[in-house]
Amino acid sequence: MYQTQTMKEKIALFTKVLIPILITQVGIYLMNVFDTVMAGQASAEDLAGVAIGSSIWIPVLTGINGILLAISPIVAQLTGANKRERIPFAVKQGLYLAIAISFTMFMLGFFFLDSILSLLSIDPNVYHVAKYYLTALGVGMVFLFSFNLMRSFIDALGQTKTSMLIILFALPLNAFFNYMFIFGNFGAPELGGVGAGVASAITYMISFFLSVIIVHNVQPFRRYQVFKQFVRPSLSAWKEQLKIGVPIGFTIFFETSIFAAVTLFISVYDTITIAAHQAAMNFASIFYMLPLAIAMALTISVGFEVGGKRIHDAKVYSLIGISSGLFFAILSGVLIFVFREEVSQLYSNDPDVIQLMQHFLIYAIFFQLSDGFGTPIQGALRGYKDVNVTLVIAFISFWIIGLPSGILIAQFTSLGPFGYWVGLIIGLATGAIILIVRLIQRLKLEASP
Secondary structure: OOOOOOHHHHHHHHHHHHHHHHHHHHHHHHHHHHHHHHHHHHOHHHHHHHHHHHHHHHHHHHHHHHHHOOHHHHHHHHHHOOOHHHHHHHHHHHHHHHHHHHHHHHHHHHHHHHHHHHOOOOOHHHHHHHHHHHHHHHHOHHHHHHHHHHHHHHHHOOOHHHHHHHHHHHHHHHHHHHHHHHHOOOOOOOOOHHHHHHHHHHHHHHHHHHHHHHHHHOOOHHHHOOOOOOOOOOHHHHHHHHHHHHHHHHHHHHHHHHHHHHHHHHOOOOHHHHHHHHHHHHHHHHHHHHHHHHHHHHHHHHHHHHHOOOHHHHHHHHHHHHHHHHHHHHHHHHHHHHOHHHHHHHHOOOHHHHHHHHHHHHHHHHHHHHHHHHHHHHHHHHHOOOOHHHHHHHHHHHHHHHHHHHHHHHHHOOOOOHHHHHHHHHHHHHHHHHHHHHHHHHHHHHHOO
């Protein structure tokens, strides 16, 4: 990141930071899409098993990554304040924290995964796929979270193209490993949907070690000497990161877990409905990568300006990000509507799944407007390290308003499973409206003497 003077310079820099983040996010999510699509080509049971597994995994993944995202505003503000000498220590402590969290989550999964899955009314074959898909992902968890910490450090320096190149290298590898382990090619065992988890775990490991090599050897990262000198874990440093990261993590968890909760409610329907629902959600979530990327770019740019005490510049970046998010949300909705039939055919060969998925995608269009508006605002607020209020907003809008609304509509109207999607739309829209009020309050607070 560097200081800009004019609106044109700000738009150019924001775009330069944003586009690689977007490609990176889409690449990361496409790994999950590859898992789902390729598992669906194996069988409907494999598709449903990976769908159930993903519905449990995604909230954990995004929630923990949210905690580790704390390193982005920390590094961005240190860079903006020209206190770069403090960055290596913060990154090392972030890595220690990522490893500690990974170990904790693995142990929780070891003891409680069977209990969680046993609550679901699913076919035994689907149960088997979901369990061992998640087990394989759990083995690769430490590499994934450590990579995401490294990626947040890289991106916070404005070097988002580096993260993009790592993911573009890892994405075809993930598809190749899926081809090996799902279908039993090149001498690998034929594991079906479970093989998708094995493929992802291997890809996570390769991505992490590649990021370590780059940070240790390539400028401008090399100047920070992150891996040159050992330092002991510092609980006080962990506390500083957790103070920012935990609210971010829980905010993201509340948002993503409501989607998981809806999938669990829909699991009482037949396998066709489960498969169509999850496939539609899987595809619609690709478009969520755009407002999410805008939010990440805003955290970096706003954090950089706030660190340098340039409050007006931070406000301008916020407006650039929010307006671009809303524009692309409208565009995403149009694309989903136009290509919903072709997309459905990519996910399944079953005519019933294809037909039902198209209906779900109509509701997904309305997700885009709320996400395109609300998610960038969250990113801007994180740049100010304003994370506690957004946590409360997420909990109320999704779990107090959104999910109960969906349950009532699904149970007491003819919409059935589509009612849960209406509840999601209500929750997302409520959150977006409250978030804009909070951002206006924050801007007034920063502008006051």
